Amino acid sequence: MFPQQRLKSVELVVNLFTIMPRVQLHQQQSTNMKKGAWSPEEDQKLKSYIMKFGIWNWSHMPKFAGLSRTGKSCRLRWMNYLRPDVKRGPFTMEEVEIVIKSYQELGNRWSAIAKRLPGRTDNEIKNFFHTHLKKQLGLKNVGSMKRTKRVVMKKDKDENEMTNIYADKSSTNVCNFSSERINANIITWEENEMRDIVSSNNIVVDDMEIKEPVILESNPEIEKNSNVGCHLCQFEYPHPCTLSGLDFFHQFDVLWDAQHLAIF
């Protein structure tokens, strides 16, 4: 069932989507749209709307959610910030390693790299790489690196499952949270926070199946504040230079040379 079918009759009258030509709506979206940082109110509107109706069409959703934003902007905000399974806070040593290894393997295919880091977004990884790793690794000409040809695979059902958990068009389920998570008793700080919001808004959440949830992560804000950089390498993440007794970046160089990669 499409979300608008669940709207009240009054809302349906206002719903011009069904009669408005696509082009006209598209043009309307590109003008008079708010840009820049999202306010907490906008966040709440988008979050509440998606929790209620799921993701059905990014282009048309903002209108129904009461947002003067483009669909793209809403999508980006949701994917990179509001999504309950988005992991916040500093990268762990393991994540740094995965990013570096994945970059060697995949190049600047940030979305592909992000798939290897559950909870991290492509944007976050990209920013992290450009602000930390590129400089720390002394990489040059990364900015002028040729754009990697995008390889878009036809998505199978399983791959789609993760992105569609909020957009189950055929069911009235609101949100299953992370259906990929094996242990349903483990939730993240964000999920815990989300659940609080959900319960406070009296939104029905189906299929939670969490009896005694355990918060997997500590409050990212606390983590952020308590993070102490390594005194040896000036790296602000947890002691990479202590890894395997080798200088972290020397280790990377060795690996790099060994594989004779010429990405840059």
Place this chain on the structure above:
DNA sequence: AATCCCACCAACCGCCACCTC
């Protein structure tokens, strides 16, 4: 105290592949 500089990162933009009509 004021100004400048720089790092960080959220958000925007343009492009492209896929989908739908």
Place this chain on the structure above:
DNA sequence: CGAGGTGGCGGTTGGTGGGAT
């Protein structure tokens, strides 16, 4: 089959905060 719409991706920008001068 083609045109237009949509979503996803990577590059880039600009606002902000903190440190240096």
